[in-house]
Amino acid sequence: AQSVTQLGSHVSVSEGALVLLRCNYSSSVPPYLFWYVQYPNQGLQLLLKYTTGATLVKGINGFEAEFKKSETSFHLTKPSAHMSDAAEYFCAVSGGNNAGNMLTFGGGTRLMVKP
């Protein structure tokens, strides 16, 4: 079984500032981890994923996330926020490459970017 906690349902940053969205997970097996972005009235779009290998993962739109096993975290960062980054972000975990392991999603974090 696995679960995801996203700390902060709303995060507000100024344009050009660092974006940090927090995600902590629990999993009884080595996890696969994902970040998705959702713009208003649209579906979820995959930003990046970690499965195995390098723990720092780069995704689309300048985002990256680092898998830290000791902290059971997979925080999402971007050095400089753009207005277009305003959206809802979801962290998700699965139990790796095992049959029957579907994604478990966090509650989401709404990112607001101030001009």
Place this chain on the structure above:
Amino acid sequence: ETGVTQTPRHLVMGMTNKKSLKCEQHLGHNAMYWYKQSAKKPLELMFVYNFKEQTENNSVPSRFSPECPNSSHLFLHLHTLQPEDSALYLCASSPDLKGYEQYFGPGTRLTVT
């Protein structure tokens, strides 16, 4: 068409109506999902199909009836819905159920009046 498509994008229906939502994936995947996304609630997994067979039904009321005629198509048949069923209904697909990422459609915004 590429990816996952959903029709209609918007639907308004009365509580006595019967309607269907359609999802189609062009990715060659074998697993398909229905999710419900309500305001201020976490994403709720409703149904899962793998190789056309239903593998998961998360205690969804019988007024929601899924159908998966083949690995590329998924339907959600709706009848006698309640206002609280108003939500964004998202379809997703994945290669199989082995924990890979899911690819989402744009959703159907459903309003029950």
